[in-house]
Amino acid sequence: MDRAMVINGICMVAAxxxxxxxxxxxxxxxxxxxxxxxxxxxxxxxxxPYAAMGLLVVYCLKxxxxxxNFHGLPEFLAVAAIAVVHWWKENxxxxxxxxxxxxxxxxxxxxx
Amino acid sequence: xxENRKKAAFRYAFPRTVPVMVGYLFLGTAxxxxxxxxxxxxxxxLAMSLLVYAGSLQYVGVTLLASxxxxxxxxxxxxxxxxxxxxxxxxxxxxxxxLKRFRTYLIFSLTDETFxxxxxxxxxxALDREWxxxxxxxxxxxxxxxxxxxxSLAGGLITFNTKGLDFALTALFVVIFTDQWKHQxxxxxxxxxxxxxxxxxxIFGSGNFIIPAxxxxxxxxxxxxRRKREKEAERVG
Numbered sequence: 001m002d003r004a005m006v007i008n009g010i011c012m013v014a015a016x017x018x019x020x021x022x023x024x025x026x027x028x029x030x031x032x033x034x035x036x037x038x039x040x041x042x043x044x045x046x047x048x049p050y051a052a053m054g055l056l057v058v059y060c061l062k063x064x065x066x067x068x069n070f071h072g073l074p075e076f077l078a079v080a081a082i083a084v085v086h087w088w089k090e091n092x093x094x095x096x097x098x099x100x101x102x103x104x105x106x107x108x109x110x111x112x
Numbered sequence: 113x114x115e116n117r118k119k120a121a122f123r124y125a126f127p128r129t130v131p132v133m134v135g136y137l138f139l140g141t142a143x144x145x146x147x148x149x150x151x152x153x154x155x156x157x158l159a160m161s162l163l164v165y166a167g168s169l170q171y172v173g174v175t176l177l178a179s180x181x182x183x184x185x186x187x188x189x190x191x192x193x194x195x196x197x198x199x200x201x202x203x204x205x206x207x208x209x210x211l212k213r214f215r216t217y218l219i220f221s222l223t224d225e226t227f228x229x230x231x232x233x234x235x236x237x238a239l240d241r242e243w244x245x246x247x248x249x250x251x252x253x254x255x256x257x258x259x260x261x262x263x264s265l266a267g268g269l270i271t272f273n274t275k276g277l278d279f280a281l282t283a284l285f286v287v288i289f290t291d292q293w294k295h296q297x298x299x300x301x302x303x304x305x306x307x308x309x310x311x312x313x314x315i316f317g318s319g320n321f322i323i324p325a326x327x328x329x330x331x332x333x334x335x336x337x338r339r340k341r342e343k344e345a346e347r348v349g
Contacts, residue, residue, distance in 0.1 A: 023196075024194075049199045050296060051333065053292060060285055
């Protein structure tokens with residue numbers, strides 16, 4: 001690990017910590033006891049979590065190679081399996097564990 | 113007397129954190145291994161889990177570190193990925209705002225999982241509320257830190273093929289997305305998020321789509337808000 005890597009790493013840890021703290025403390029800073037929230041903020045508070053999760057799913061799959069040999073089939077199969085298992089059992093650990101193991105099997109053994 | 117109150121609060125808090133313990137040990141260990149195989153050892157995993165303490169962002173952080181991304185980009189990604197914490201904060205305002213002790217740590221440690229435990233708790237009056245919140249929050253972070261350190265130590269000894277292990281992150285988001293979809297009647301926000309992001313990946317490419325996608329999402333959500341207000345105004349008028 002060279003110097004540039006260490007310095008960049010320390011700055012990155014600080015940046016990620018600062019961003020996280022802003023999102024966790026901001027509501028308590030802007031809305032002290034008794035203060036009413038503006039309508040648009042309330043609307044964002046209700047809708048943004050759903051939109052953000054959609055964005056994150058796309059973010060994770062953004063580099064899937066649709067035109068490659070397997071046309072993103074391992075990712076598609078694993079995501080579909082996770083959604084079905086979770087819809088059915090609603091057990092977060094089971095869904096994540098089964099989905100990850102399935103994906104590892106698919107990319108290591110099936111689609112090689 | 114004080115000792116008893118702490119112990120009673122612990123006895124109440126611990127069983128409620130067990131599901132989180134299993135999840136954090138698994139995801140934390142996977143995180144530590146990922147950090148290690150990308151060249152960032154125990155110290156880095158420990159610093160991240162102590163100071164950042166945000167599962168999904170830490171996973172993305174592995175890629176950010178490994179690619180030597182600009183910290184400002186990491187900062188913006190952090191705001192975007194953790195924007196949902198604003199919602200948790202807003203939900204806990206009533207319960208956390210008035211606390212005298214541990215308030216700062218309780219807000220600092222309000223992760224998805226900790227939120228899911230504390231938001232549903234109706235703590236009996238006989239117990240010290242602040243200690244119950246503290247134990248839940250502290251135990252959860254302890255599981256996460258223990259998992260990530262164990263993973264980074266084991267990462268050097270890993271003999272199995274870890275290819276695809278980082279899919280745990282995608283799996284986590286797909287799970288939360290599915291959960292939200294199932295328990296929410298209005299699917300427009302979720303669809304907006306997916307559609308705007310896919311559109312921006314197609315237009316701007318996978319490396320530059322995040323910021324335009326955020327702007328587009330905010331624009332669509334504010335349009336929906338204005339339409340909602342106009343409808344309400346019509347109904348009143």
